[in-house]
Amino acid sequence: MxxxxxxxxxxxxxxxxxxxxxKEVFYEKISQNEHSAFGGVVPELASRLHxxxxxxxxxxxxxxxxxxxxxxxxxxxxxxxxxxxxxxMAKALALSLKLPLITVNHLVGHICSLFLNEDIQNNFLCLxxxxxxxxxLKINKNYEIQILAKTNDDSFGESFDxxxxxxxxxxxGGPIVEELAKKGKNICNFTTPLKDKTRLEYSFSGLKNQVRxxxxxxxxxxxxxxxxxxxxxxxxxxxELFMKDSECKMLGIVGGASAxxxxxxxxxxxxNKYNFSLKLAPLKYCSxxxxxxxxxxxxxxKRAEFANLNTELISPVPTDFRRI
Ligand code: KG4
Ligand code: ZN
Numbered sequence: 001m002x003x004x005x006x007x008x009x010x011x012x013x014x015x016x017x018x019x020x021x022x023k024e025v026f027y028e029k030i031s032q033n034e035h036s037a038f039g040g041v042v043p044e045l046a047s048r049l050h051x052x053x054x055x056x057x058x059x060x061x062x063x064x065x066x067x068x069x070x071x072x073x074x075x076x077x078x079x080x081x082x083x084x085x086x087x088x089m090a091k092a093l094a095l096s097l098k099l100p101l102i103t104v105n106h107l108v109g110h111i112c113s114l115f116l117n118e119d120i121q122n123n124f125l126c127l128x129x130x131x132x133x134x135x136x137l138k139i140n141k142n143y144e145i146q147i148l149a150k151t152n153d154d155s156f157g158e159s160f161d162x163x164x165x166x167x168x169x170x171x172x173g174g175p176i177v178e179e180l181a182k183k184g185k186n187i188c189n190f191t192t193p194l195k196d197k198t199r200l201e202y203s204f205s206g207l208k209n210q211v212r213x214x215x216x217x218x219x220x221x222x223x224x225x226x227x228x229x230x231x232x233x234x235x236x237x238x239x240e241l242f243m244k245d246s247e248c249k250m251l252g253i254v255g256g257a258s259a260x261x262x263x264x265x266x267x268x269x270x271x272n273k274y275n276f277s278l279k280l281a282p283l284k285y286c287s288x289x290x291x292x293x294x295x296x297x298x299x300x301x302k303r304a305e306f307a308n309l310n311t312e313l314i315s316p317v318p319t320d321f322r323r324i
Contacts (some may be wrong), residue, residue, distance in 0.1 A: 001025055001067045002301060003093070005054065005296035008078025008106045010041045010135040011130065012053035015290035016064050019298050026064060028057045028204030038174075039165035043079045050085035056088065068099055071176045072297030075307075076315040077132065083314040089309050091309055100306040102297045103313055105320045106288075107133060110254040111145070112299075112324065113281035113292035119301065120324055123248045123321035124279070127239060127267070130255030131157040131172070134202050136239060138248070143324045149238055151202035155258040157230060159204035163211050163227050167220050178260050184221030188214050190230040192237065200238060207231060232266050238266070243274040252279040256287040299324065 003026075006013040013029035029055040034138055035041050073090035075083060087103075094101040107322050111126055125148075126137040134151040154162065157174055164173025169180075190210045193203045218226070245250070253264065258281065271278040285291055300306075307313055 002070045002102070002294050002297050003061060003064070003068050004072040004104070004290045004297050005086040005090050006106075006288055006290040006293045007050045007054060007082050008074045009082055009288060010035055010046045011288040012050050012057065013059060013071075013288065013290035014054070014057045014061060015294045016061060017291065017294035017298060019069060019301060022295070022298065024031045024116070024291060026061055027289070028060065028290055030057065034295065036170040036189050039171050041079065041171075042117075042188055043081050046079060047081035047085055048317060052086060054089050062129050064065040065097060068097060069101050070100045070301050070306075071097070071102055072293055072300075074106045074109060074293050075313045076105055076320065077318045078106055078316065079091045080314055080316045083104070083316075087314050094309060101309055102300045102305065103307045103320075104296045104300070105318055106293075107321055108145075108324055109140065109292040109296045111137070111220070111252070112296040113254055113285045113289075114168060114252045114279050116135060116285060116291060124250035124252055125239070125242060125246060126252040126254060127235070127258070129156040129235070129253065129257035129263070131155060131161065131257075132152060133255065134204075137166045140184045141322060142302055145321060145323055149200040149202065150275070151204060153203055153205040153292060154208060156202070156204060156235060157255065159208055159231060160226075160257065162208050163224070166212060166215060167223065172256075172317075174257055174260065175259070178262065180221050180224035181262065184219065184225030186226045186229040188218050188226035192230050192233045194234070195237065198241065200241060202234065202238060204231065204234070207234070211290050215217060228262055232263050235263065236266050236270055240270055243270060243276060248272075249275060250277045254281055254286070259283050259286040275300060281302075296324070
């Protein structure tokens with residue numbers, strides 16, 4: 001078994017996976033609701049809350065300690081003070097239990113959320129939509145990760161958070177905006193970003209400004225409906241450019257915002273149009289969680305890719321995002 005720790009942002013999570021059959025042996029996550037009043041994650045507060053939540057979860061896993069073969073932890077990218085809490089605990093566990101330490105890139109973890117209980121596939125397109133990232137990726141036949149497109153400014157999830165803040169809704173904004181959008185109409189006439197450009201990139205900050213200008217003229221529900229429809233349109237426009245002449249025929253969607261059902265629906269339509277199969281993570285494991293980190297760690301364990309305990313290990317930006 002491998003025990004994995006995730007604390008890159010505002011979720012404290014620990015999972016244990018069986019390396020042989022990939023079964024989930026233990027899973028727990030504590031989300032920090034304390035940030036909601038601030039409209040975003042306060043790093044110092046996140047770090048302090050991890051130091052309370054992580055030991056509380058770890059206590060429940062003691063019975064599995066004799067079965068552990070390795071300790072895994074998210075070491076990048078993320079808030080450095082948050083990453084630090086998980087990495088400190090992982091190092092202490094590895095040292096005291098005399099086990100190897102495996103570091104996992106959080107984004108690789110999100111990709112692995114598509115294959116929690118099965119072999120990892122290759123040769124597919126993957127849309128990564130989280131709070132920190134919005135990217136179209138190609139996982140090549142040799143499991144190399146190629147970044148095909150990314151956002152120039154805000155991420156898809158972040159733009160939901162910022163719109164929620166403008167509308168005096170709480171954090172994280174994604175699920176709340178999606179809920180209000182169901183009750184509203186797409187009547188604000190927002191223009192889809194980079195619509196006429198064949199440039200393969202995303203930009204959400206202009207759309208955020210369109211929302212700001214509409215605040216006094218429309219209801220919250222209609223703003224949410226219009227914003228969400230436009231943001232999803234923008235996502236779909238650019239993916240379609242790749243799907244049109246792609247030789248691979250599978251598309252995965254990962255990251256916290258992949259829980260958005262309106263996004264899933266529109267992408268499903270695109271997949272039908274271009275004869276793609278759509279691969280999704282279970283809703284429970286779309287947002288940050290340690291099970292996806294454990295799944296990614298199984299691969300590294302099999303390749304004997306272990307970390308050096310005497311180095312800092314953490315990085316706020318991705319340094320190890322070349323292959324699954
Ligand atoms: O992957 P994740 O849990 O954390 C990061 O790695 O960033 O993603 C969190 C992001 C937040 O910005 C949140 O507002 C967004 O995902 N999100 C959503 C939805 N659920 C979460 N965005 C749109 N619709 C949702 N239903
Ligand atoms: Zn994430």
